[in-house]
Amino acid sequence: MAKYDYEAFMQDILRLTKIDLTFYKQAQMKRRIDTHISKSPYKDYEEYVGELKKNRKALDEFVEYITINVSEFYRNPDQWEILTKRIFPMLIEKFGTNLNIWSAACSTGDEPYSLAMALSEFVPLNKIKITATDISDEVVAKAKIGLYGEKSVANVPAKYKKEYFTQNGPAYQISDKIKNCITFKKHNLLKDDFFKNQHLIVCRNVLIYFTEEAKDEIFSKYYQSLAPGGVLFIGSTEQIMKYKDIGYNRLDSFFYQR
Ligand SMILES: C[S@@+](CC[C@H](N)C(=O)[O-])C[C@H]1O[C@@H](n2cnc3c(N)ncnc32)[C@H](O)[C@@H]1O
Numbered sequence: 001m002a003k004y005d006y007e008a009f010m011q012d013i014l015r016l017t018k019i020d021l022t023f024y025k026q027a028q029m030k031r032r033i034d035t036h037i038s039k040s041p042y043k044d045y046e047e048y049v050g051e052l053k054k055n056r057k058a059l060d061e062f063v064e065y066i067t068i069n070v071s072e073f074y075r076n077p078d079q080w081e082i083l084t085k086r087i088f089p090m091l092i093e094k095f096g097t098n099l100n101i102w103s104a105a106c107s108t109g110d111e112p113y114s115l116a117m118a119l120s121e122f123v124p125l126n127k128i129k130i131t132a133t134d135i136s137d138e139v140v141a142k143a144k145i146g147l148y149g150e151k152s153v154a155n156v157p158a159k160y161k162k163e164y165f166t167q168n169g170p171a172y173q174i175s176d177k178i179k180n181c182i183t184f185k186k187h188n189l190l191k192d193d194f195f196k197n198q199h200l201i202v203c204r205n206v207l208i209y210f211t212e213e214a215k216d217e218i219f220s221k222y223y224q225s226l227a228p229g230g231v232l233f234i235g236s237t238e239q240i241m242k243y244k245d246i247g248y249n250r251l252d253s254f255f256y257q258r
Helices: 006-017 027-036 046-055 058-065 077-093 110-119 138-143 158-164 212-225
Strands: 101-104 129-134 147-149 164-168 169-175 182-186 198-205 225-236 249-252 253-258
Touching: 006 046, 006 058, 006 110, 027 058, 058 253, 077 110, 077 158, 077 198, 077 249, 101 110, 110 129, 110 182, 110 198, 110 249, 129 138, 129 225, 138 182, 158 164, 198 212
Parallel strands: 101 129, 101 198, 129 182, 198 225
Antiparallel strands: 147 169, 164 169, 225 253, 249 253
16 A cells, blocks of 8 residues: 655645645645644644645644744834835825725735734825735634734834733733724635736735745745735845846845736
């Protein structure tokens, strides 16, 4: 009988979760999964997948573990300054204040909530509509609750921390005023349709886990998703190698315009 190996495991995971692990950098992902299994009571992929098939909680935990969802508010503050000082004014001049904004792979909500706060400098909160998506149900549920630790909110400007959070000991609860700006949805970047006519897409610190081919494909799909003149904001360790071939104009290290 054929050995149940990592290939077979990836196929089962695709059936169980719709997550295609072949699009993620293999060495890194396999190492992560091997470590996870070595700390569990199961001795190999086959035993472990047997558990995932019958235990929904274990499956959810597995998805949360492999999707790596560390985040924080205003991650890399220098880039948020460029967004606030240069990109938002440019987008508002071009498209007006009804901007379509998509925070893709938003994790626990730190990123879309930061977007709402930053945009509130220019647009009243009741006019701000941001779509925030992630593949993991667990992080989307956490994002909707909106409760954060000290470290997550460390970079939030003092005036927003005061205005948009209620502090209870070490816990910070985001206010409903900010929550109401965001619509959270489950969305898999490797499988689901992309939204159209976006003015700003923020996709940071997720594509680093994907293969080069998957990245190229997603950057092209974002291009199609953007309205002409719209901007893609990426993570601080990322770059779009073929940006000219795709059609992007590079505005700054981490901002690309259609
Ligand atoms: C490291 S977090 C980045 C969060 C936030 N964008 C930031 O920069 O702080 C990566 C997120 O990507 C999500 N993710 C992983 N694979 C995905 C996929 N195929 N489609 C959508 N989201 C995915 C994970 O669930 C995780 O929440």
